[in-house]
Amino acid sequence: MKNKNLIVLFLSLIMVFGITACKKEEPAVEEPTTPVIEEPVEEAEEDEKKAILDEYQKLVDEQKPVEELSEFIKENLSKMGQLEGNSMFNSLELAMERELEDLRIEIEELDEDFELVNIIGSNGYLKEDKIEDIKNEDLKEVIQEAYNNYYRVLSGEGTAFPTIDYTKLMDFEDKLTSEWQEYLELKSEELEKPAFGDGSLLLTFDELAERILKIENYLNRYINGPRQEALLESYEMYLTNYYKGLPNTPIAEYDTNMIFENVFKSYQSTAANQGYVTSSMIQEYLTAIRDNGMVVDDSIMKLADQYIEESARVLREFK
Numbered sequence: 001m002k003n004k005n006l007i008v009l010f011l012s013l014i015m016v017f018g019i020t021a022c023k024k025e026e027p028a029v030e031e032p033t034t035p036v037i038e039e040p041v042e043e044a045e046e047d048e049k050k051a052i053l054d055e056y057q058k059l060v061d062e063q064k065p066v067e068e069l070s071e072f073i074k075e076n077l078s079k080m081g082q083l084e085g086n087s088m089f090n091s092l093e094l095a096m097e098r099e100l101e102d103l104r105i106e107i108e109e110l111d112e113d114f115e116l117v118n119i120i121g122s123n124g125y126l127k128e129d130k131i132e133d134i135k136n137e138d139l140k141e142v143i144q145e146a147y148n149n150y151y152r153v154l155s156g157e158g159t160a161f162p163t164i165d166y167t168k169l170m171d172f173e174d175k176l177t178s179e180w181q182e183y184l185e186l187k188s189e190e191l192e193k194p195a196f197g198d199g200s201l202l203l204t205f206d207e208l209a210e211r212i213l214k215i216e217n218y219l220n221r222y223i224n225g226p227r228q229e230a231l232l233e234s235y236e237m238y239l240t241n242y243y244k245g246l247p248n249t250p251i252a253e254y255d256t257n258m259i260f261e262n263v264f265k266s267y268q269s270t271a272a273n274q275g276y277v278t279s280s281m282i283q284e285y286l287t288a289i290r291d292n293g294m295v296v297d298d299s300i301m302k303l304a305d306q307y308i309e310e311s312a313r314v315l316r317e318f319k
Contacts, residue, residue: 085175116160
């Protein structure tokens with residue numbers, strides 16, 4: 001009897017352990033975490049904003065380096081309004097343009113082995129995570145500092161050179177009025193999708209026309225803008241290449257001088273836009289080409305120069 005009871009007890013224990021082993025373990029339930037929400041910095045009172053702007057202007061007047069200006073802006077921009085943001089951005093961009101040539105020379109002197117071009121390749125830019133690949137420590141330090149200060153290094157025609165990185169300056173966007181926001185968008189597009197490289201057009205003729213019309217539209221809406229002249233220069237450069245082509249992207253066949261069909265169709269499409277100086281002049285240009293038997297000869301090139309000059313003149317004089 002005693003043995004029988006022991007057998008029953010033993011079997012019961014086996015069943016208990018078996019059931020326990022078969023039970024699916026419940027996964028550990030993680031306590032929900034509350035995301036950290038950064039409170040927006042409230043815009044400062046007018047007196048404080050004026051004091052901050054005065055302090056910044058003092059740095060500008062003393063021609064402090066871009067590094068110092070950008071650090072000041074990073075610390076104070078969140079407390080400023082759009083008008084103050086306009087002023088700070090305007091001064092920073094001008095200071096960056098002023099320092100570009102010195103930075104270019106410094107990079108050129110340090111990059112004796114053409115490291116940058118080898119890393120970037122042709123018609124590209126140095127991605128920030130590739131700075132670590134630079135073996136020349138002095139060059140690496142200069143490039144890293146440049147990137148910290150809103151510059152970017154491009155390559156083209158066998159050389160590397162710095163330019164302003166307008167995509168990074170988009171950090172200002174919320175603290176700028178629409179005029180400056182749109183200016184930043186235009187400049188960022190130019191940087192991210194360049195129109196020209198190594199004597200070639202990197203866009204289609206239709207895309208180039210679209211960019212030209214965007215600039216004209218901007219110039220017509222912000223006639224007293226501080227970047228009117230700079231954008232007019234860009235407009236004239238784009239327009240020249242649209243009318244006349246580039247060495248490696250001509251508008252007509254080399255042997256017959258007959259205009260390419262895609263170029264002529266682009267001119268027709270551009271001319272169809274109403275209310276643009278560009279469209280009006282292009283209409284006259286394509287009419288002259290058609291009347292010339294679709295041949296682009298010296299007489300057509302002379303007309304191109306006239307229409308380009310007239311387009312720029314009208315935009316300058318009627319602003």
